Amino acid sequence: MSDAKSWPQEASAQANTDMPQSAVEVAIIGGGPSGLAAALELKRRGISNIVVLERENEAGGIPRHCGHPPFGVREFARVLTGPSYARRLVRAARGAGVTIRTAVTVVELRPGGELLITSQQGSELLQARRVIVATGVRETPRSARLISGARVLGALNTGALQSLVYLQNRKPFKRPVIVGTELVSFSAIMTCRHAGITPVAMIEAGAHVTARWPSSIFPRLVGLPLYLNTRLVSIKGTRRVQAVEVETPGHGRRLIECDGVVLTGGFTPEASLARMGHLAIDRGTGGPVVDQYGRCSDPVYFAAGNLLRPVETAGWSFQEGRRCGGWVAGDLAGDLADHARATQLTSSDPGIKYLMPQKLNLTAPPEGTKREGMKHVQLRFELRGKGVLTIHRGSDLVWQRSLHVAPERRILVPIKALLAPPSHPTDTPLEFRFKIE
Amino acid sequence: MENIPASRSGTPFDIAIIGAGIVGCAMARRFTLEGAKVVVIEKASDILDGASKANSAILHTGFDAPTGSLELSCIQGGYREYIDIHKQFGLPLEKSGAHVVAWSDEDEAALDGIVAQAHANNVEDVSLISAQQLRRCEPGLAESARAAITVPGEAIIDPWSAPYAYLRQSLLNGGEVYLDCEVTGVSFSAGMWELATSHGAVHCAQVINCAGLYGDLIDKAVLGTASFEIKPRKGQFVVFDKAAASLINSIILPVPTRRTKGVVVFRTVFGNLAVGPTAEDQEARADTATDQAALRTLIAAGIAKVPALETIPITAVYAGLRPATQFKDYQIAAQQQRNWITVGGIRSTGLSSALGIARHVFELYCDQAEVEGGGRKDGKDSATQPKPQINIQTNTRTNTQDQKCKHLALRDPQVPPVARLAESTTRDWRCAGHGSIVCHCELVSEREIKAALKGPLAARSLAGLKRQTRATMGRCQGFYCSARLAELTDGHFDVPLAPGAQQSAKDKGQ
Numbered sequence A: 001m002s003d004a005k006s007w008p009q010e011a012s013a014q015a016n017t018d019m020p021q022s023a024v025e026v027a028i029i030g031g032g033p034s035g036l037a038a039a040l041e042l043k044r045r046g047i048s049n050i051v052v053l054e055r056e057n058e059a060g061g062i063p064r065h066c067g068h069p070p071f072g073v074r075e076f077a078r079v080l081t082g083p084s085y086a087r088r089l090v091r092a093a094r095g096a097g098v099t100i101r102t103a104v105t106v107v108e109l110r111p112g113g114e115l116l117i118t119s120q121q122g123s124e125l126l127q128a129r130r131v132i133v134a135t136g137v138r139e140t141p142r143s144a145r146l147i148s149g150a151r152v153l154g155a156l157n158t159g160a161l162q163s164l165v166y167l168q169n170r171k172p173f174k175r176p177v178i179v180g181t182e183l184v185s186f187s188a189i190m191t192c193r194h195a196g197i198t199p200v201a202m203i204e205a206g207a208h209v210t211a212r213w214p215s216s217i218f219p220r221l222v223g224l225p226l227y228l229n230t231r232l233v234s235i236k237g238t239r240r241v242q243a244v245e246v247e248t249p250g251h252g253r254r255l256i257e258c259d260g261v262v263l264t265g266g267f268t269p270e271a272s273l274a275r276m277g278h279l280a281i282d283r284g285t286g287g288p289v290v291d292q293y294g295r296c297s298d299p300v301y302f303a304a305g306n307l308l309r310p311v312e313t314a315g316w317s318f319q320e321g322r323r324c325g326g327w328v329a330g331d332l333a334g335d336l337a338d339h340a341r342a343t344q345l346t347s348s349d350p351g352i353k354y355l356m357p358q359k360l361n362l363t364a365p366p367e368g369t370k371r372e373g374m375k376h377v378q379l380r381f382e383l384r385g386k387g388v389l390t391i392h393r394g395s396d397l398v399w400q401r402s403l404h405v406a407p408e409r410r411i412l413v414p415i416k417a418l419l420a421p422p423s424h425p426t427d428t429p430l431e432f433r434f435k436i437e
Numbered sequence B: 001m002e003n004i005p006a007s008r009s010g011t012p013f014d015i016a017i018i019g020a021g022i023v024g025c026a027m028a029r030r031f032t033l034e035g036a037k038v039v040v041i042e043k044a045s046d047i048l049d050g051a052s053k054a055n056s057a058i059l060h061t062g063f064d065a066p067t068g069s070l071e072l073s074c075i076q077g078g079y080r081e082y083i084d085i086h087k088q089f090g091l092p093l094e095k096s097g098a099h100v101v102a103w104s105d106e107d108e109a110a111l112d113g114i115v116a117q118a119h120a121n122n123v124e125d126v127s128l129i130s131a132q133q134l135r136r137c138e139p140g141l142a143e144s145a146r147a148a149i150t151v152p153g154e155a156i157i158d159p160w161s162a163p164y165a166y167l168r169q170s171l172l173n174g175g176e177v178y179l180d181c182e183v184t185g186v187s188f189s190a191g192m193w194e195l196a197t198s199h200g201a202v203h204c205a206q207v208i209n210c211a212g213l214y215g216d217l218i219d220k221a222v223l224g225t226a227s228f229e230i231k232p233r234k235g236q237f238v239v240f241d242k243a244a245a246s247l248i249n250s251i252i253l254p255v256p257t258r259r260t261k262g263v264v265v266f267r268t269v270f271g272n273l274a275v276g277p278t279a280e281d282q283e284a285r286a287d288t289a290t291d292q293a294a295l296r297t298l299i300a301a302g303i304a305k306v307p308a309l310e311t312i313p314i315t316a317v318y319a320g321l322r323p324a325t326q327f328k329d330y331q332i333a334a335q336q337q338r339n340w341i342t343v344g345g346i347r348s349t350g351l352s353s354a355l356g357i358a359r360h361v362f363e364l365y366c367d368q369a370e371v372e373g374g375g376r377k378d379g380k381d382s383a384t385q386p387k388p389q390i391n392i393q394t395n396t397r398t399n400t401q402d403q404k405c406k407h408l409a410l411r412d413p414q415v416p417p418v419a420r421l422a423e424s425t426t427r428d429w430r431c432a433g434h435g436s437i438v439c440h441c442e443l444v445s446e447r448e449i450k451a452a453l454k455g456p457l458a459a460r461s462l463a464g465l466k467r468q469t470r471a472t473m474g475r476c477q478g479f480y481c482s483a484r485l486a487e488l489t490d491g492h493f494d495v496p497l498a499p500g501a502q503q504s505a506k507d508k509g510q
């Protein structure tokens, strides 16, 4: 009668009280494009005692379940699908002698580079001289979007849909509504089509499609109704999704019958380790606060790839990972500019969604030397239009440019232009402002 | 589920309990321990699927319950028994204490009265503290906090593991449970009940109606009338990222209004911080939809009290329904001629009081037996009068009401193993052999998932799996683990998470 015998915890479970401990030169958390690229670069720089810790059973990161091209153009000079790109990356890393430990979850970051991790062997401690956190981004789930209605099966993010379809050959629904029009929203359509799922509508709260042409004409090409200025009000259903209620100003509310909802985009860095630990978090990006080397508030920790900010492509993240590997190698050799003497980049402008990095060592050496960090400050905007971006240090205008901005569009400001003469005080922040014209 | 055999062991049950909410689970445990042959009949395929699926998880001392009420006596009995048994079961108990915080003149004026009531309720350690003292205990609270009452005894527990443990103890010691089994009709003849269910008839000597949000409907169907009417009252909650848990140390209670205990800021034993509940009357007994406007109001209320919440992302939102009635007190009554006990209107304190309610009902049951034997004088329904405090002893060899009762209490009842989900326990991820982590946000292991899919209380829905393991209850809400969960739960759920392509092809063929 009882299930006591099948209950595993009691009999076999013993916490590791004397946790095994080991040490490495560099630990890399996350085996996605950026983590693997960092590992490859560290190896190339002759740093051999490194380990990549990956919590999934296979490394490769998000591309593992993006079953469509184009991936790998930058890295392998060919057009691959996500899964084959991921496999190639892993092969390249293993081929270079990188140790990748899969099914290993980092649970806690501790000051000074001590990591609490868990694997099939239970918990253990790993001490690293430097740690690169490369845990990527995910999409905002239904709960955090505060969507009203029944909390029923069938409302998923694109990432969950992709992994169900491409990793498991499953069909969570047959007629979903796609919410959002970012680039990934179009991946969601492709994923559905691959699985024989027929979306019934795509809705976008804004007046424009977020992604650029040619993605923006894709729905029309496949005959999918696209409703702009249309907000998802609530989800209806008892056990599974049965309909969504949407609202278009001027047209009121109406129901769209469907059996699923794909909540696309709304990317947010998977920064829980940093947030739960001691690293400072930037409210704009949602990732850790970093300087131009990707160095965090505890200078033993570095961040790379999409954890830095939402969101860039795999190729971009790979590139960032590789550079970060170089900076960490430089840091181990004592080559990076001083962490403590960094200047804050700030913005109180509500139109500016984020700045990354958030700190700059302005006395960093010029381009082309080995200590050079990121080349650009990356920005995103909440609004759409033409205007002027200005950067002030106190009352001094340091840089300005007129720009077209739009949500989720990448804007780059060359760091070179912000470097100050060494005499300049470093405690005056650089203030970013944007005025629409 | 296949049909119920006439009676599994040949003889009818002593007790049939309708409903496996918190109250039904505690009831099953008590009657099993007292030696009765018990069956629990639950219409959902996972237990705790009604009012008990969502609450604030606070183990109340009863400091603010109406003095002299049945509710107070059950809360205090339940509280003591939980404290007594939690170690033996490995159930969490976080004695964080609570502060009733005054934010306005009006609030402040009410504090003395609350202290007086607490003392009248024998919760002696409740006292007033100044704004400075409060600030020392709770530096994360907004400056506008005026003064407070400290209630050191209020605690937080796991709202699901506890009732699971109660029912598991019943099952381990001879009790039975029929899930996915709705009681649809009843008949009473020759001192025996026959319950018609969606899976066949169940025979028993005594019925205890613990049907929560449906308790009045069942009474009406059986007795022709119900002495109360359920008026569901929804409570919505917002759960903040675990990073918020360090912002407060205790449960932050508001000064209550006449209608509700108000919006509470509390930590959970799982390491979250939550704000809620709302109190919204509605007709529907199953509709737990959340509403954006209400959630935004809660978030604002949370930030007003704990300003640093502004920087913390939202992890989850949920809602529960209180089985409120037109009365303030519990509606517990025995129909002596009919061997029927109704346990209704366990509105907003059932998690705390369940063990106490179960003892109270066991007494009613014994009184009834006494009446049947011609013992009791008045012959009236033994209704809602509080009983004198019961001296609680676990593993007692005699019945609580020893001489009066026809059953023999179990000598050495077995204690079931309990899932270790609270932060204060040794979570499975710390232990060797856990398989791997499936739900990354809540660190739920493959071994934990597989365990929850086995046995008589095996999860048969995602909601049930969540309550037993916490899978998908964290920040990503299934972004990372949906595919693995779909794989691990294949064939286990009534409504599959995501059928395999072959499965859907088959569906199409039909």
Ligand SMILES: Cc1cc2nc3c(=O)[nH]c(=O)nc-3n(C[C@H](O)[C@H](O)[C@H](O)COP(=O)(O)OP(=O)(O)OC[C@H]3O[C@@H](n4cnc5c(N)ncnc54)[C@H](O)[C@@H]3O)c2cc1C
Pocket (backbone or CB within 6 Å): A029, A030, A031, A032, A033, A034, A035, A053, A054, A055, A056, A059, A060, A061, A062, A063, A066, A104, A105, A106, A107, A134, A135, A136, A137, A138, A139, A158, A159, A162, A184, A187, A270, A273, A304, A305, A306, A307, A311, A312, A313, A314, A315, A317, A318
């Ligand atoms: C749904 C979705 C679709 C996307 N589609 C595309 C696309 O089509 N094309 C494109 O170019 N980009 C796409 N992206 C962007 C994507 O983030 C990048 O392609 C790229 O994967 C970023 O690489 P990364 O290494 O920074 O992070 P990721 O690829 O996300 O890798 C992070 C890795 O860290 C691991 N990890 C996280 N936490 C821990 C921990 N605590 N312990 C151990 N390991 C951990 C994860 O398991 C994961 O493998 C998409 C992103 C999402 C979310």
Ligand SMILES: Cc1cc2nc3c(=O)[nH]c(=O)nc-3n(C[C@H](O)[C@H](O)[C@H](O)COP(=O)(O)OP(=O)(O)OC[C@H]3O[C@@H](n4cnc5c(N)ncnc54)[C@H](O)[C@@H]3O)c2cc1C
Pocket (backbone or CB within 6 Å): B018, B019, B020, B021, B022, B023, B024, B041, B042, B043, B044, B047, B048, B049, B050, B051, B052, B053, B054, B055, B056, B057, B058, B059, B060, B181, B182, B183, B184, B210, B211, B212, B213, B214, B215, B218, B234, B235, B236, B277, B319, B320, B321, B322, B323, B346, B347, B348, B349, B350, B351, B352, B353
């Ligand atoms: C928002 C909120 C916050 C709360 N906070 C707290 C708190 O902090 N502390 C505390 O102590 N309490 C709290 N509570 C109260 C507590 O949750 C309830 O008192 C308790 O859950 C009531 O349980 P129950 O067993 O009476 O009802 P239910 O949980 O509703 O159980 C009844 C069961 O009967 C089944 N059923 C119904 N009809 C039939 C039928 N015909 N056949 C078979 N089965 C049937 C149902 O499916 C259900 O499972 C809170 C409640 C809410 C809603």
